[in-house]
Amino acid sequence: MKSVKISAVLLKMAFSLCILLAAVGVYSQKALQPYDDWTIQVLNQLRIYEERLELTSQSHEFVTGRLDNEGTEWVNIELPAGYTYHILGVCDHDCFDLDLELHTTDNVMLSSDVETDDYPLVSVTPAERTIYRVKVIMANCSSEPCRYGLGIYRSE
Known part of the structure; x- marks a missing residue:
């Protein structure tokens, strides 16, 4: 029993x-x-360029998106005071030129990288906790849509 x-x-x-x-x-x-092949390319590009540019303190989750040729998109990012932040953009292998503009919520442009390349970098040092707007510009995409990624890094 x-x-x-x-x-x-x-x-x-x-x-x-x-x-x-x-x-x-x-x-x-x-x-x-699972991520699609293009998003995986973007995530790999972020890791490659963060190493090349010696960006070692990732402060936020990666942001990914997709845009057609000459398309734009706004991404809001909240940044605490006391540090300099670098915002790195990358795109997939069908993209040859990605640009970034950093704006205040009042649409004042603080920084931009509109070089003809696929890894723009903008920086800011907030005096107080602030929300910034990042304008992502897909300046040259050969096979639409192209994927992009943003990495946000803090330097001490």
């Missing part, structure tokens, strides 16, 4: 464990949706 009770308890525990593992598996699949 005792072994039947233990077997029933073990069976219930095993069943509960299977349900829990199934739930975790479903959650993990949703949380880890």
Whole structure:
């Protein structure tokens, strides 16, 4: 009788464990949706250029998006005071020129990088916690849409 009770308890525990593992598996699949090839290119480009430019303190999650040739998009970024921040832009292999402009919320341009390249960099040192607007400009995209990415880095 005792072994039947233990077997029933073990069976219930095993069943509960299977349900829990199934739930975790479903959650993990949703949380880890695969990136498309172009977004992966952009994330790899961010890592390559942050190393080349010696940007070592990533302060925010990467921002990614897609734009057609000559398209623009605004991205709001909140930055605390006390540090200089560098905002790096990159784009996929179908993009040959990406530009960035850094604006206040009143649309005053503080900095821009409109060189003919695919890794613009703008910087700012906020005096107080501030929201900035970054204008992303897809200046030359050969196969629309092109993906872009932004990395935000703090220097001490």
